[in-house]
Structures are given as C-alpha cells and as structure tokens.
Amino acid sequence: MRVASFVGQKGGVGKSTLARVLAVAAAHQGHQVLIGDFDLEQLSCVEWAAMRLRQGVEPEVEARAFKSLKKLRKTLEGYDLVVVDTRGLADELTEDISKESDVVFLPTGTSMDDLRPTLALAKRLAKTKAVSNKIVIVLSKTGRSERLLEQAEALISEAGFDMLNAVWPERDGFQADLDVGRAGSEASNPHLKLAAQHVETAMLTLALG
Ligand SMILES: Nc1ncnc2c1ncn2[C@@H]1O[C@H](COP(=O)(O)OP(=O)(O)OP(=O)(O)O)[C@@H](O)[C@H]1O
C-alpha cells in the first residue's frame, strides 16, 4: 500500500484536481484506490466522486472524508494506493500526512506569488528527515509562456527540490470534465487527453514506486 499526498500553502493551485487525476489514472490501471479528503470545508473530491457515481463513469473511484490521520490509518487496508487531498493551508496535519506519505506533491503556479509560499513550505517540510526525500513540486495550471515555465523550473532546482517531469497545463476543458465526474485523461478532447496522460504517467510512477 502506498500513500501519495497533495499539500500546499496556497489555495486554488490544483491540489484537489491533481489528486483526482492521479486516482483516476491508478483506477484505470486496475489498482484499488481511495481518495482521503481532508478538506472538510470543500470536500471537492468527495463531491466529485458522488457526481462520478451519478454520471455512471467507470471505474468507480472511492473518496471519503477524514478529519484525522488516525482515522485514515484504520482504513488503509485493502488499498493499493491512497491519495490524500488537503486544505489550502499548511498546518500540523500537513506535516503528519507528509510523514505518512511515500510521495508528497506540492502543486504550484509559475508566478512568484505561488512559488514563494510553495518553496517556503517545501523547505519547512524538508527539515523533517522522513519527508525531505519525498517532496515533488508540480507546476500546475501553467500558461503558455515558455519563459515563465523556465524561470519557475530554474528557481525550483536552485532551491534543490525535485519537480515532476510533466506540467499540468491550464485548460478550461479540464474544469468542464471535473464538473461531470471525470478527470485528467478521461477528457474527450484529444489534446487535453494527451496533456493529462503525461502528468498521470509521471505522478503514477512516483506514487506507485
Ligand atoms: N489545468 C487546469 N485548467 C483549468 N482549470 C483548472 C485546472 N486545474 C484545476 N483547475 C481549476 O482551478 C480551481 C482550483 O483547483 P483545485 O480545486 O484543484 O485547487 P486546490 O489547490 O485544491 O484549491 P483549495 O486550496 O481551495 O483546495 C478549480 O476550479 C479547478 O477546476
């Protein structure tokens, strides 16, 4: 059993989206997947899984709300992969979840406003030995500017952190798919599908180890 978590210090950077993208990718490969949704205010993943069920999208992806790590630990048995989605605010739970994880994804936009808090959180988490080698920064909701991408990549590698070797591009179509219980490569648009497949493959490789 493996645990992949999505954490961050910023709201709206794509944590819940990428959690669903990873879960769907693993489910399509036949793995038993659970999304642990720790964002009790929004429950993005739980709501989405219910929509997916209503829409009859296969394979089914299970998502459950959790308030504490203790509760999650009791549930882990029987799953190949547990994908953890957290709130848009790093707290003590963020650190505990990170310790429990095999990989910790930190999605971030390419702007300094996004990168600064992301790198600060990465540095804070890296102080814990059990977490430092699990941190992977994901460039998320990226625009079309190569220059911005390169700048962001340079900054992240200067800071000494690993980066996912695929970016999650900003496209309206991904939102439309989420609204009907789909995610990532389940997009009907072939361009979106391809972009999502790159991210999925990169995340799955790390998540499944
Ligand atoms: N690649 C994308 N292109 C366009 N929109 C996207 C993309 N990825 C995510 N979004 C949208 O951006 C918004 C924020 O994404 P998401 O909810 O995944 O972020 P989050 O980090 O979980 O936010 P929060 O911190 O509030 O939980 C959502 O409306 C989502 O549909």
Ligand SMILES: [Mg+2]
């Ligand atoms: Mg979220």
